[in-house]
Amino acid sequence: MKKTILITTVIALSSTLSASLLDDAKKAGLKPIPTDKKELMKLVDNPKNELNKAKVELGKTLFFEPRLSKSNLISCNTCHNLAIGGVDGLSTAIGHKWTANPHHLNSPTVYNAVFMDRQFWDGRDPDLEAQAQGPMQAEPEMAISKEMAVKRISSMSGYKEQFKDAFGDNNITFKKIADAIGAFERTLVTPSRFDKFLNGDKKALSTAEQKGLKTFMAKGCVSCHTGVGIGGSMQKFPLVKPYKYANIGDFKGDKNGMVKVPTLRNIHQTAPYFHNGAVWNLEEAVKIMGETQLGIEINDKDTKSIVTFLKSLDGEMPNITYPQLPAVTSTTPKPEVK
């Protein structure tokens, strides 16, 4: 009898916790990835690059296309590997001729990047379509010129038809290549248990995870890590105290010292952390954020609790069939590895 009462009380308490917590989370701006497909489409679509099935499929093909790099060796997927959280697992991105990013910048995840307000750590591009043009051309990344990219893709039969299906005409341009990649990337969203919770399924998070969420909000993390992206806005960094590893690389944010807030979705899978990938441990990352951004010391217990919540953001990855790319032809420009 006592046991029953205890259990009932715990459930009641837990239910109360969930109810007010859900309310608080919504008030704090946290939003789920829509479960309704039409609503989701509205959220991820770009009026300037309307999604269609053929474009997304072409974009996937191009995302995995190593012939879009000068060397034939590097694709978008090299640094934004969809098998390992959409990142490369390195502190600093490495590209053409094994060149490290000159500013010691870490490759951000491409999963849920559609929910970011801006792209790149300094937010210099407004959307994924603009972003996709950058790494292809960057010397330390894929190092290809616009002209060479178009020549390579145009030379391979099979692509013409795919472009026609995607864009209505088969005139292959660099912009269309980037637009198709952007379209594919818009589909890379990963709904998690936390989304279920936000959608009203109170049991989707364990009591420990709910406590973690409460701590996450109470400490102020949610002031920047909010919205559908649980991040994605531009914020001053460091804000209150200096960043412990500021000496690694020379990145200082945009001209106003603003840095893009990374998404926390799948954060457990995307170590190392920060713009310079200096921190491998999620607990340490949480404590540093407390210091630099909130000016508080987050103790071990609270840190652990927050990390418990963060793990509930591990999402369901989209099912991706590895593409088959067209064969090179006699007119395909040869790889240049030097």
Place this chain on the structure above:
Amino acid sequence: MKKTILITTVIALSSTLSASLLDDAKKAGLKPIPTDKKELMKLVDNPKNELNKAKVELGKTLFFEPRLSKSNLISCNTCHNLAIGGVDGLSTAIGHKWTANPHHLNSPTVYNAVFMDRQFWDGRDPDLEAQAQGPMQAEPEMAISKEMAVKRISSMSGYKEQFKDAFGDNNITFKKIADAIGAFERTLVTPSRFDKFLNGDKKALSTAEQKGLKTFMAKGCVSCHTGVGIGGSMQKFPLVKPYKYANIGDFKGDKNGMVKVPTLRNIHQTAPYFHNGAVWNLEEAVKIMGETQLGIEINDKDTKSIVTFLKSLDGEMPNITYPQLPAVTSTTPKPEVK
């Protein structure tokens, strides 16, 4: 009326051509990839590394696993890219720290590699399981030590269970890593229209392709490019006349000058050709083979005809779902890019 007779005659002739051609092809040792699953399994299985679903799935995961390289950047799939014919599209393989293969060797395709008598250009390994151990450890390829490979994989939760399902126990060893990769590679077979023809479907090859096959056999190409692998034995190279591009790299075959005959399956998709990847054009490759191996000059018409046949060897690629790999943990050894 005349037209009808003509058509009937052409069909009759074509049918006769097919019938004797099929017979000749079989006599020449050309064999189809079995359509019967059990027969196929018998052909591709390794008694020392019995295939099972869990092992193949684990092998696929490990094939795409970049943390099996010292840098975290290179997986088996980097040089044997399953999206582009199981190769890298480069003359010379490039690996850790952007190092080119010191002998200027070209990455052979992993598709249908199970049908090769030996592995590597010099045939130094007997099977895929032995082969898989090489590139992981080779300094200019993945550059990881056995110990580091085991440490990395063991540190990531999720792998333990996969090894248990695959091998019956969760003790992760370097040999098991290679065995799982070998098991996956054994499934990478690509039945083509030519296999349908060999299985008795005479219409599977066009008249032009059948003529090409006839030329292919008449010129003697089939003496080495035969069996299920349409290649795969060890042969003297060059045999009759010197190889035009012998000066590129220093590879001379095994101690007896024997070189593994590459498969011609999907050859249209796996340029560049030869052990040193010196030739990008399939027509040129055919002519060079005539010279070096058969001591004959294959004229333009016959070359074209052979190439027409070779394109019928483009196979149906297996459907591969891109894997999701486990996340690194605090005990996972860090990438070393230098």
